[in-house]
Amino acid sequence: MDNYLLPLFQLCDSNLPTGAFSHSFGLETYIQENKVHDKDSFSEWLRMYVLGQLICTDGLACRLAYEALEQSDAQTIWALDRKITVQALPRETREGTHKIGYRMLTIGNDLYPSPLLSLYKEKTVNGEAFGHPAIVFTIIAHQLNVPLNVILSTYLYSSISSLTQNAVRGIPLGQTSGQFILRDIQQWITKAVEQIRTMDIADFGAVAPGLEISQMKHERVLIRIFMS
Amino acid sequence: MLRLSMEKKRDKTVTKQIYFQGAFKMLRPHYLDNSGQACYFLINPGGGYVDGDRYRMEITLEEQAELILTTQSATKVYRTPHTPVLQENEIVLKKGSVLEYIPDPLIAYRNAKYKQNTIIRMESGATLFYSDILTPGWSPDGEWFKYDLLQLKNEIYLDGKLVLFDHLKLQPIEAGVDGIGYMEGYTHLGSIIVISEKVNEDVLQGLYNVIEKDLGACKAGLSLLTESGFTVRILAHSTQKVEELIVACSTFLRKEWYDRHPVTLRKY
Numbered sequence: 001m002d003n004y005l006l007p008l009f010q011l012c013d014s015n016l017p018t019g020a021f022s023h024s025f026g027l028e029t030y031i032q033e034n035k036v037h038d039k040d041s042f043s044e045w046l047r048m049y050v051l052g053q054l055i056c057t058d059g060l061a062c063r064l065a066y067e068a069l070e071q072s073d074a075q076t077i078w079a080l081d082r083k084i085t086v087q088a089l090p091r092e093t094r095e096g097t098h099k100i101g102y103r104m105l106t107i108g109n110d111l112y113p114s115p116l117l118s119l120y121k122e123k124t125v126n127g128e129a130f131g132h133p134a135i136v137f138t139i140i141a142h143q144l145n146v147p148l149n150v151i152l153s154t155y156l157y158s159s160i161s162s163l164t165q166n167a168v169r170g171i172p173l174g175q176t177s178g179q180f181i182l183r184d185i186q187q188w189i190t191k192a193v194e195q196i197r198t199m200d201i202a203d204f205g206a207v208a209p210g211l212e213i214s215q216m217k218h219e220r221v222l223i224r225i226f227m228s
Numbered sequence: 229m230l231r232l233s234m235e236k237k238r239d240k241t242v243t244k245q246i247y248f249q250g251a252f253k254m255l256r257p258h259y260l261d262n263s264g265q266a267c268y269f270l271i272n273p274g275g276g277y278v279d280g281d282r283y284r285m286e287i288t289l290e291e292q293a294e295l296i297l298t299t300q301s302a303t304k305v306y307r308t309p310h311t312p313v314l315q316e317n318e319i320v321l322k323k324g325s326v327l328e329y330i331p332d333p334l335i336a337y338r339n340a341k342y343k344q345n346t347i348i349r350m351e352s353g354a355t356l357f358y359s360d361i362l363t364p365g366w367s368p369d370g371e372w373f374k375y376d377l378l379q380l381k382n383e384i385y386l387d388g389k390l391v392l393f394d395h396l397k398l399q400p401i402e403a404g405v406d407g408i409g410y411m412e413g414y415t416h417l418g419s420i421i422v423i424s425e426k427v428n429e430d431v432l433q434g435l436y437n438v439i440e441k442d443l444g445a446c447k448a449g450l451s452l453l454t455e456s457g458f459t460v461r462i463l464a465h466s467t468q469k470v471e472e473l474i475v476a477c478s479t480f481l482r483k484e485w486y487d488r489h490p491v492t493l494r495k496y
Contacts, residue, residue: 035408048409056395087393089459091451206379206397209417211409213461216449220436 004144007112011140012158018103018133020162023096024170024226025049026215027163031170032223039177042167046160046185050192052208054156057084058134059196060204062155065138066148074116077139078129081120085130087205090215092228101131108140117143152193160185170225230254232268233288234295240264241293252283255300263488265294265326276304277342280311286318289325289354298493302332304365305340305375312341312377319346321354328357328491330478333416333467336375337365344380348423352387352456355424357481359474362398362417363467372415375400384423384457392421392453411463414447418462418470420477426485427457434484439476445469 010016027045030036036045061084068076088094102124109117116139123129134155141151161182168178218228230248234241241264243257251273257266273281289295305313321327336342350356360380364372377399384392398405398417405411432450439448446464453459460477464470479490 045408048407052409082390083393086390086454089394089451090449205393205395208409209396209461210412210463213447213449213463216451216461219451
């Protein structure tokens with residue numbers, strides 16, 4: 001067995017207290033507008049979220065962070081941390097990601113400490129960095145010698161799995177439907193990983209405009225169970 | 229290639245340097261009111277943009293200079309079978325300067341490919357109001373959406389620090405563009421970026437209260453940046469609707485911040 005497997009399970013486990021269960025990243029706006037209301041409409045939304053946002057933001061950030069780590073190029077990591085943060089124009093999505101990132105950084109630095117994680121945390125506390133979950137996850141996984149394609153698929157799976165659990169609560173859907181969605185999305189994760197690996201880095205940060213607006217509109221959704 | 233720098237002399241913003249070559253031109257500056265703020269009209273290439281065209285615009289506003297920059301007509305991008313049209317903009321806004329950039333829509337026709345990279349470097353105390361409208365041209369068969377690619381990137385630096393990275397990439401040919409999350413059945417896309425020390429939650433809420441009643445026929449979102457700014461994104465069914473919202477935002481901020489009248493750009 002690869003010795004990174006168990007730590008990776010731990011990092012991707014929804015029990016890891018990052019607060020991801022509080023964020024819907026615009027899904028709640030669609031639920032309230034009744035555009036996402038069942039298993040099929042959520043599956044379509046989820047595929048769009050992966051292909052229209054995740055791969056060009058978090059996914060590509062994982063790859064770029066990994067490549068920078070391979071070169072021991074910390075400057076690129078700090079620039080990426082700022083770029084991916086200011087790229088998120090919807091405030092709640094940006095702040096939610098920041099909260100998750102900061103918690104993952106704190107837990108990661110406690111559980112799997114390294115000079116780079118501790119420097120990242122220090123910079124985040126001093127306001128010189130934001131703390132982004134894709135970058136934090138990649139730093140920890142890179143320390144554990146996890147190969148890039150495994151980093152990409154596990155990071156995507158873990159984001160998708162949190163969102164699916166939130167959809168099960170928010171829409172609501174049956175637990176079993178949630179599991180079917182998580183099985184069916186696996187083929188899309190495989191495609192997404194391939195796309196991220198071969199993507200032109202000039203595509204960084206391209207997001208689907210309708211989703212972005214829904215993430216902005218969530219600020220004015222009156223009754224809500226999620227923070228974004 | 230077009231280069232313009234403006235400076236403040238007494239109470240008036242005047243041209244410090246202007247240079248252009250090729251098809252991209254400018255008219256003489258206008259003064260729309262007695263505030264001293266200058267207004268320049270960009271003149272797009274007469275025949276529109278075609279394959280492999282590259283344009284570069286450099287604008288500098290010296291300290292306290294105030295400029296409205298607009299276009300004389302819509303920017304048209306035609307069939308671009310090989311090399312995408314590339315428009316590069318570099319804007320420098322020094323302390324206390326004000327730029328209101330309110331161009332006409334960009335119209336992309338069948339098989340058009342257009343890329344735009346805008347870099348704006350601001351000093352603290354400068355103010356930016358930036359807008360754009362992306363619209364599909366009509367195809368001969370009376371349908372929207374036959375362009376291949378519109379890709380617009382904006383990078384804004386405040387005192388050397390990146391504060392906004394905005395990347396829009398629309399490829400209507402690719403499946404799913406009408407679907408949830410993408411254009412969602414709308415055809416026109418508008419964006420507004422405002423950067424100013426005066427921006428805060430109250431300004432955004434005040435603006436929202438003003439435009440809320442006009443949001444019926446479109447989908448729009450407003451949100452604060454990490455510091456000193458906000459963005460607005462609009463999906464709509466017509467250029468007019470997007471323009472109305474841009475004018476409403478511009479009018480609100482000019483009134484709130486400078487007690488100035490709305491910009492009325494008489495072009496037609």
